Amino acid sequence: MKIGILGSGLMGANLGKLWAREGHEVIFAYSRSVQKLERLAQECGGCHGSVSDAANTADVLLLAVHWSRIEDLLEKAGELSGKVVLNCCVPLNETDTEIAVGTTTSGAEELVRLRPKARWVSCFNTVPSEAFEPVYARKGAIPQPQVLMYGDDAGAKDVADGLIREIGFEPLEAGPLRTARFAEPFAMVTAELAYSQPGGPALTYRFEKLR
Template identity: 65%
Template sequence: MAGHRSRHIMQDQEGLEQDMKIGILGSGLMGGKLGRNWAACGHDVTFAYSRSTSKLERLARDAGASYGSVAEAVDGADALLLSVHWSRVDDVLEQATASLGGKLVLNCCVPLDEGNSNLVIGPNDSGAEELARRRPDVRWVSCFNTIPSEAFAPVFARKGQTPAPQVFTYSDDDAAKEIAGGLIRDVGFEPLDTGGLRNGRYVEPFALATVELAYMQPGGPALTYRFEKLR
């Protein structure tokens, strides 16, 4: 496994300094771009799970990060990003084995069919809830599943400008949601608390609306959103 170790300091719930080691489980468009941005922030990133080892090696080299197996990415990680097609979720979870227990996992998967056209779960259930049933020992936080990957680079380049674009963020674990919020802010977005995992029933269909807006409507795919309450 190629390796690089960098240091990023952030505050945890008790105000203590700690390093953030992030494993990327699924190094395609979503995982590759988010992992690159987190590495640019100074996080210790390990890319994993790709059809091509050479692709993982290239991602790691370009980002100043590491690459390896799913088990290696999970081992010792403070946080993980699950960013694979829904059809590959079982395979990733199996490769992660028991070491995934107790880990914070940011999930950006939408439960789509092979053609990426229709949800295979819903309307009275969600992918977020299904993942929690499969691995109840994991601290699940769903986020980034309503943002096209093409938006990550321009948003990161504008990091610090206000108002920041928002990301629907939902979880049954408030402490995990808080930590995930720090990682979301690191890449230039603002977490928008969207309640518990049950609300994936409403957020996941919204992801298909963002697909329409980003890829089918004029103006390019780098779509973001921000909701405001008027006073």
């Protein structure tokens, strides 16, 4: 599978490298630094190109940019008609201190409004990127940490399910895309636990129903 990584921050870089280890062809796009894209591509044996290149040639896209860059990126990406897009963005303000969209809508729902022909599913945005490598290193261990996954397109969710499992997480079905109204603020809780509380940022979670 060819995966386009739209964004060169920690989230996109870490997931792209791990999917490359799983045998996927990865194309990195969208960065202020072409050298950064070149380095990421070299590190995982992938390639780099424009957002348009990634949108046109990849089977699946990962949207991993700051919310303030969404409109610019989507303008470069085009209509994304029929494309499966995994959204791991949290709609934060410029200082990353407040949710910029909610609770009667959400970042995920605004993306659908902006590109209604894409096949959206949200995942990974409630887990710090620093957890990906250690989870991958423990892949197959039981119990697995979970990742919330929500969206309205069953086929897109099937694709996301497989890619989540390849990293070493268990996908946790969290319902339709409107779940984002509550999941995106939950990402602020995991960020607080990861970055402001003792123990380091490699935070995971798991929900269990008691019987």
